[in-house]
Amino acid sequence: MPGANLPVQLARLPDLADGAFRAFVRFPAGWSRPGAGHYPVAEEFLVLEGELRLNHVTWRGGGYAWIAANRIRADSCSAPGCLAFAWFAAGPRWISGAPAKPALCADTVFAHWRDAAGGKLYAGPEHHTRVAPGSQIPEGCEALDLTDLCWRADARKDALAECSSVLARVW
Numbered sequence: 001m002p003g004a005n006l007p008v009q010l011a012r013l014p015d016l017a018d019g020a021f022r023a024f025v026r027f028p029a030g031w032s033r034p035g036a037g038h039y040p041v042a043e044e045f046l047v048l049e050g051e052l053r054l055n056h057v058t059w060r061g062g063g064y065a066w067i068a069a070n071r072i073r074a075d076s077c078s079a080p081g082c083l084a085f086a087w088f089a090a091g092p093r094w095i096s097g098a099p100a101k102p103a104l105c106a107d108t109v110f111a112h113w114r115d116a117a118g119g120k121l122y123a124g125p126e127h128h129t130r131v132a133p134g135s136q137i138p139e140g141c142e143a144l145d146l147t148d149l150c151w152r153a154d155a156r157k158d159a160l161a162e163c164s165s166v167l168a169r170v171w
Contacts, residue, residue: 002094004033004076021088022142027052032077037096041089042069046144046167050082062112070099071107085144143167 001008009026027050045052047063054076059065067073069089110116144150144167 001033003035003037003096004031006031019090021086021091023086024048025084025086027078027082027084029081030079031081033073034076035096036072036074036098037094038070038072038099039067039088039092039094040069040099041092043067043089043092044087046085048083048085050080051078052082052084053077053079057109059111062114064108064110064112064116066108068103068105068107070101071103072098 006028008028008031011024013022013024044066045059045064047059047061049061051058051060052063053059054065054067054073055071056075057065146167
């Protein structure tokens with residue numbers, strides 16, 4: 001990860017038709033990226049375990065954020081280490097310093113994904129939504145099963161545990 005003091009472990013998932021970048025990212029204990037910078041694409045992440053600090057906000061297990069494209073990022077660190085699931089609207093390219101164009105919209109941040117009203121995490125052209133156990137999975141979506149932490153490219157075709165809560169990305 002450019003500008004970081006320690007390497008991260010990255011498990012990139014297969015590309016899908018929408019061109020987004022998806023990966024499980026493990027930040028080691030003591031990881032930090034002291035400089036400021038930005039990505040020219042929007043990012044969403046869900047902290048699965050540990051904690052991650054970004055822009056003076058700390059997320060712990062279950063914490064969710066959608067960060068607008070061109071949002072300055074600073075104060076990034078993980079003292080105890082962290083496992084996160086990240087979605088980028090396209091390939092992430094870190095650019096040091098402030099963006100030439102400011103972010104056009106506000107970020108969406110939840111201390112825990114359960115705090116999202118109606119289960120909808122981000123209200124954009126594509127969004128993540130929480131699907132309750134026993135509910136219908138939207139057709140053609142990808143999903144992260146929050147019980148077993150498995151990612152599925154086409155969640156409707158794959159069986160999900162009846163007791164599972166799922167974050168489904170709908171486009």
